[in-house]
Amino acid sequence: MTQTPNTPLAGQVALVAGATRGAGRAIAVQLGAVGATVYVTGRTARGKVSEMGRAGETIEETAELVDAAGGQGIAVPTDHMEADQVRELVARIDREQGRLDILVNDVWGGNAYLDFDTRMWDVDLDRGLRMLDLGVRTHIVTSSIALPLLVRRPGGLVVEVTDGTARTNREPRENFYYDLAKNAPIRMARLLGDELMVLGCTAVAVTPGFLRSEEMLDHFGLTEENWREGTQAQPHWSLSESPVYLGRGVAALAADPGRHRFNGQSLDSGELAQEYGFTDSDGSRPDVWGFILAEKAGGEPDPKDYR
Structure with missing residues (x-):
């Protein structure tokens, strides 16, 4: 594919680890x-279905959606907790493409193990450690094996997908293990940013809102189609966003020749939308993190001002 203003990433190769559904698929x-x-x-x-039990969403479907969008999608079943599987994956990318320009670490799948309002010592240890395996170990394994290919060329980008930013996560999150699992990728981007900088590469953490x-x-x-009805049970639904929103944010970041200015930082979807001028699939520009921070500051923000 020839690079044009509409296809600035033509010729570039991306790996989206954890692209079965949600933000990973949209990215x-x-x-x-x-x-x-x-x-x-x-x-x-x-x-083949993972422990999440959601057989209706597969990586093959994601690859087909990538094709339909104008790119080339290649589905490779991979358990990112298994280093040998990741080595086989990266070796295949090297063999078929000879390069890796963008690595997106979006592996998670730990929501089923999240116990709200539970003290650390009351959480089943195996459940807690499983969250860390899914949200931290997978990212480490993938980066450790994929980065030697990515750094062969200057300009590579690593994107750590998480929940929250350094600014929004100053207070403890919902659960001891969840807090660790979601803050670790923010630190990963910061640490990798320092190490990648001398090689002309960039690392950034990103987060969706609601x-x-x-x-x-x-x-x-x-x-x-009817998600607005959820506002009755959870007011923040009014500021929710589709997965497309963060997907557009990561694509805009990847296509930005000046993205290195964000090296080591953590950015939310609302900040990315303001920076690059895109909207969600419905034409709105939600900013739930901005709304939450305004609430925590003691204000009474109007949700309409944050959509």
Whole structure:
């Protein structure tokens, strides 16, 4: 594919680890929409379901959506806790493409192990450690194995997807293990940013706001068509966002030749939208983190001012 103003990532190769659904799927699709070849990975493939039990969302479907958006999607079933599987994946990318320009660490799948309002010592240890395996170990394994390929060329980008930023996560999150799992990627971006900087590469952490993922919609018994009804039970639904929003943010960041100015930082979807001027799929520009910070500062913000 020839690079054009609409396909600034033509010729570039991305790996989106954890692209089965939600933000990972949307990021993969939006990277494809601007021309990238995208390797999409996850544990749920056709004929194989992960512990999340969501058989209706597969990496093959994600790859097909990348193709439909104008890119090239390549589905590779991968458990990112298994180093040998990740080595096989990266070796395949090297063999087929000879380069890796963008690494997106979006592996998670730990919501089923999250116990709210529970003290650390009252949480089942295996459940807590599983969250750390899914949200921290997977990212470390993937970066350790994929970065030697990425740093062969200057300009590579590492994106750590998490929940919250350094600014929003100053107070403890919902659960001891969840807090560690979601703050670790923020530190990873900071640490990797220092190490990658001398090689001309960049690391950034990103977060969605109140994400209307497939899992979240199902949990509340809603759909993308009637999600506004959720505002009755949870006011922050009025500031929720579709996965497309963060997907567009990461694609804009990846296409920005000056993205190194964000090296080591953590950015939320609302900040990315303000920086690059895109909107969510419905034309709105939600900023739930801005709203929450205004609330914590003692104000009474109007949600209408943050959409």
